[in-house]
Amino acid sequence: xxxxxxxxxxxxxxxxxxxxxxxxxxxxxxxxxxxxxxxxxxxxxxxxxxxxxxxxxxxxxxxxxxxxxxxxxxxxxxxxxxxxxxxxxxxxxxxxxxxxxxxxxxxxxxxxxxxxxxxxxxxxxxxxxxxxxxxxxxxxxxxxxxxxxxxxxxxxxxxxxxxxxxxxxxxxxxxxxxxxxxxxxxxxxxxxxxxxxxxxxxxxxxxxxxxxxxxxxxxxxxxxxxxxxxxxxxxxxxxxxxxxxxxxxxxxxxxxxxxxxxxxxxxxxxxxxxxxxxxxxxxxxxxxxxxxxxxxxxxxxxxxxxxxxxxxxxxxxxxxxxxxxxxxxxxxxxxxxxxxxxxxxxxxxxxxxxxxxxxxxxxxxxxxxxxxxxxxxxxxxxx
Amino acid sequence: xxxxxxxxxxxxxxxxxxxxxxxxxxxxxxxxxxxxxxxxxxxxxxxxxxxxxxxxxxxxxxxxxxxxxxxxxxxxxxxxxxxxxxxxxxxxxxxxxxxx
Numbered sequence: 235x236x237x238x239x240x241x242x243x244x245x246x247x248x249x250x251x252x253x254x255x256x257x258x259x260x261x262x263x264x265x266x267x268x269x270x271x272x273x274x275x276x277x278x279x280x281x282x283x284x285x286x287x288x289x290x291x292x293x294x295x296x297x298x299x300x301x302x303x304x305x306x307x308x309x310x311x312x313x314x315x316x317x318x319x320x321x322x323x324x325x326x327x328x329x330x331x332x333x334x335x336x337x338x339x340x341x342x343x344x345x346x347x348x349x350x351x352x353x354x355x356x357x358x359x360x361x362x363x364x365x366x367x368x369x370x371x372x373x374x375x376x377x378x379x380x381x382x383x384x385x386x387x388x389x390x391x392x393x394x395x396x397x398x399x400x401x402x403x404x405x406x407x408x409x410x411x412x413x414x415x416x417x418x419x420x421x422x423x424x425x426x427x428x429x430x431x432x433x434x435x436x437x438x439x440x441x442x443x444x445x446x447x448x449x450x451x452x453x454x455x456x457x458x459x460x461x462x463x464x465x466x467x468x469x470x471x472x473x474x475x476x477x478x479x480x481x482x483x484x485x486x487x488x489x490x491x492x493x494x495x496x497x498x499x500x501x502x503x504x505x506x507x508x509x510x511x512x513x514x515x516x517x518x519x520x521x522x523x524x525x526x527x528x529x530x531x532x533x534x535x536x537x538x539x540x541x542x543x544x545x546x547x548x549x550x551x552x553x554x555x556x557x558x559x560x561x562x563x564x565x566x567x568x569x570x571x572x573x574x575x576x577x578x579x580x581x582x583x584x585x586x587x588x589x590x591x592x593x594x595x596x597x598x599x600x601x602x603x604x605x606x607x608x609x610x611x612x613x614x615x616x617x
Numbered sequence: 618x619x620x621x622x623x624x625x626x627x628x629x630x631x632x633x634x635x636x637x638x639x640x641x642x643x644x645x646x647x648x649x650x651x652x653x654x655x656x657x658x659x660x661x662x663x664x665x666x667x668x669x670x671x672x673x674x675x676x677x678x679x680x681x682x683x684x685x686x687x688x689x690x691x692x693x694x695x696x697x698x699x700x701x702x703x704x705x706x707x708x709x710x711x712x713x714x715x716x717x
Contacts, residue, residue, distance in 0.1 A: 389664050390633050390664035390665070390666075391664060393681070394623065394625075394633065423707045423708060424683075424684075424685070424705075424706075424707050425683070428683075450707060450708050453708040453710060454708055454709070454710040454713050455710065456710050457710045457711065458710045458711050459705070459708070459709055459710065459711045459712075460705070460707075460708035460709070460710065461700070461704075461705055464708070470699075470700055472664055473633070473634075473662065473663075473664035473665040473666065473699070475666065475678075475685065475686060475698070475699050475700050475703050475705075476685050476686040476703065476704070476705035476706075476707075477705050477707055477708060478683070478684060478685045478686055478705060478706070478707060479680060479685035479686065482680070482681045482683050482685065483681070537664075555664075557663070572619065572620075572635060
């Protein structure tokens with residue numbers, strides 16, 4: 235099977251053709267936003283990091299922003315810096331330049347303030363957009379797709395219906411030679427013994443146990459029962475009683491294939507197959523992890539109705555909860571009928587939808603512009 | 618009539634409601650191809666769980682054929698099963714004194 239995408243340097247293929255306006259530090263968010271407002275086909279990535287953090291977190295910010303710049307859905311990247319931040323616009327620019335795509339930077343403190351930086355940034359980004367607009371979609375095999383999968387605002391229908399249907403689509407893509415990325419390490423707690431045996435090598439299996447223990451220990455260190463935070467208040471209202479129950483229903487969204495590698499937050503895996511990125515499952519941070527990992531399309535399975543998209547990745551929403559599908563139709567793309575046949579049919583319908591969306595069809599989240607507030611996951615204090 | 622509750626695995630000791638179920642109703646379940654009836658001892662909201670069997674306190678509660686938690690009170694067949702009578706065994710900083 236095939237889709238229509240935008241060719242990028244080094245053999246990558248985009249499903250969208252945006253100019254990425256990437257803020258290097260929280261303090262540059264406003265000017266990044268003002269530039270993006272003036273440029274057609276701009277997608278702006280804002281976050282609250284890049285300063286007054288310890289080096290491991292600053293490294294994560296640099297790595298994540300570099301990987302986001304590599305995402306094939308961006309034709310070119312403008313980095314927006316304040317000037318005095320601790321994240322490094324140079325490291326990020328050099329890293330993105332290796333992708334072969336155009337990357338430039340503007341720095342507020344060096345350019346005489348907001349007015350100048352917005353004017354110059356807008357000029358650069360508009361020139362990038364003019365070049366990008368000349369690109370035409372071409373036919374590519376679906377093996378060029380990397381699908382990100384996520385579940386959020388889960389209830390018990392997630393584990394019974396929408397996650398298994400998402401798993402069917404994941405398996406189909408991997409069978410066709412493509413790749414999938416999942417994560418949400420917190421939501422593996424209680425199901426890690428199953429995933430351990432899906433590791434492509436014993437070392438991958440051990441790594442899965444290691445990242446789950448690491449995430450669980452962070453929660454334990456707070457000295458309270460995690461329940462209420464995970465599963466969330468809404469998950470509990472939706473019938474999920476424990477993190478174990480949530481996890482056992484959550485892991486099925488990644489299908490049944492071997493896990494080829496476990497990657498750190500912000501990393502971009504090489505090759506094809508199924509990858510696991512170590513990240514909590516909260517939407518702003520985890521959708522960023524999937525984008526950084528190179529996903530050009532994301533499938534987001536939900537029970538209670540999560541509306542979030544992402545600035546430059548189409549996010550397809552799938553639910554098995556009939557009440558949610560009816561009440562929140564402006565946010566949801568696919569419905570899974572009850573029963574085993576429903577899951578298989580919905581998985582097939584989802585796969586067709588993935589190819590259509592990859593070829594340019596807008597998701598509900600894209601159509602209404604929901605998803606402007608992603609973030610980056612860091613573990614240390616603000617200092 | 619469509620199934621009103623589902624048992625995910627033959628090892629499970631709980632079922633999940635696929636409808637809003639009422640106390641006193643007899644709910645038909647299919648477990649390993651066999652039909653079974655459970656009389657509900659409480660209302661069960663859509664998506665929530667009820668017990669298929671007697672579960673002693675401090676015993677495993679099983680769904681998907683896997684342990685999803687531990688009972689904190691005696692549970693009998695048809696009882697509502699949720700946060701009031703099962704606890705998680707994981708990420709329990711309250712029991713582990715904040716130590717990793």
